[in-house]
Amino acid sequence: MEGRAQSSPFRCTNLLLLHCFLRSFVVAAAATNITKDQSALLAPKSHITYDPHSILAKNWSATASVCAWIGVTCNAPHNRVHALNLSYMGLEGTIPPYLGNLSFLAQLHLQNNSFHGSLPYQMVRLRRLKFITFAYNRLSGEIPSFFGSLPKLGYLHLGGNELSGSIPASLFNASSSSLQKLVLSDNALSGSMPSTIFNMSSLQGIDLPNCSLSDELPGNIFSQLPNLQGIYLSLNHFSVAPNSTFYICLTIPSPEAYLPAFRISPCLPGYIWATTVSKEAIHKFAGVGLQLLILSVL
Incomplete structure (x- = not known):
C-alpha cells in the first residue's frame, strides 16, 4: 500500500x-x-x-x-x-x-x-x-x-x-x-x-x-x-433532335414584339417571359444574339 x-x-x-x-x-x-x-x-x-x-x-x-x-x-x-x-x-x-x-x-x-x-x-x-x-x-x-x-x-x-x-x-x-x-x-x-x-x-x-x-x-x-x-x-451552332419542342425563356423586355405568333406565359422567378417555340425559332433567335434558356423539354 x-x-x-x-x-x-x-x-x-x-x-x-x-x-x-x-x-x-x-x-x-x-x-x-x-x-x-x-x-x-x-x-x-x-x-x-x-x-x-x-x-x-x-x-x-x-x-x-x-x-x-x-x-x-x-x-x-x-x-x-x-x-x-x-x-x-x-x-x-x-x-x-x-x-x-x-x-x-x-x-x-x-x-x-x-x-x-x-x-x-x-x-x-x-x-x-x-x-x-x-x-x-x-x-x-x-x-x-x-x-x-x-x-x-x-x-x-x-x-x-x-x-x-x-x-x-x-x-x-x-x-x-x-x-x-x-x-x-x-x-x-x-x-x-x-x-x-x-x-x-x-x-x-x-x-x-x-x-x-x-x-x-x-x-x-x-x-x-x-x-x-x-x-x-x-x-453556338447547336441543332435540335427532330420533333423536339423546347420551352424557352427570352431575356428581352417585350417578347410579343418578336414572337407575335407564339403563346406567351409567365417565366420562372428572375426571368421575364416564357414561350413555346419551334426549333426554327431557336435558330432564328440564336442568330440575332438573344440569350435562350431551355427550361424544360416535351
Whole structure:
C-alpha cells in the first residue's frame, strides 16, 4: 500500500509531462502547417507582374499572420487557409503551381483580373475545393481534365477567358465529382458537349454561350439531368433532335414584339417571359444574339 502511495506522484508527473509534450507537439504542428500555407502564398507573389494598388506588396508580409492578409480567410478549427479571394484587384501574372500546397483550400476566387497562361496541374491536390472562379481573365490552353477528380467541387466558373480545345469528358465524372454549376461561356472552344455530361445527375446549371460549340441537342435533356434548372446555349451552332419542342425563356423586355405568333406565359422567378417555340425559332433567335434558356423539354 505504501509503495503504491509513493508511486502515485510519479505517475502524475509522467502524465503531466506527456500532456505537455502532446500539447507542444500539436501547437508546433499547427504552426508548421500555417507556415506551409504562408509559404504557398508568398511564392506566388513572384508570379504577379503587376499589382496596381500594391495590395499584395504592402499587405502580404512574412511578419504578419497569413490569416490577417487581404483576401485570405482561415477556418477556425484547423487555423488553415480556407478561402482565397483576389477578385477585382487588377492583378496581372500567371497562376502559380504553389496553390496546390493549400491543402485546406475550399474556395478560390480570382475573377476579373488579367491572369494569363494555363492552369497548373498541381491544383489536382486541392481535394477540399468546393468553389472555383477564374472568370474574366486571359487564361489560355485547354480546360484541365483534373477538375473532374476533385470530389467536393460544386461550382466551376472559367467564363470570359481564352481557353481552347474541347470540353474534357472527364470533367463529368459521376463517380468522383459533385459538380452542380458549370460556366464556360465566352471561350474559344470547339467540338461538342461530351456525352458524359448527361451522367452528372448533380448538375443544376450549365452556361455555355458563345463557345463555338456544335452538337445536336437530345430531346430528353431534363429527364437525364433531373436537377437541372437551366442551360444557356446561345451563340453556338447547336441543332435540335427532330420533333423536339423546347420551352424557352427570352431575356428581352417585350417578347410579343418578336414572337407575335407564339403563346406567351409567365417565366420562372428572375426571368421575364416564357414561350413555346419551334426549333426554327431557336435558330432564328440564336442568330440575332438573344440569350435562350431551355427550361424544360416535351
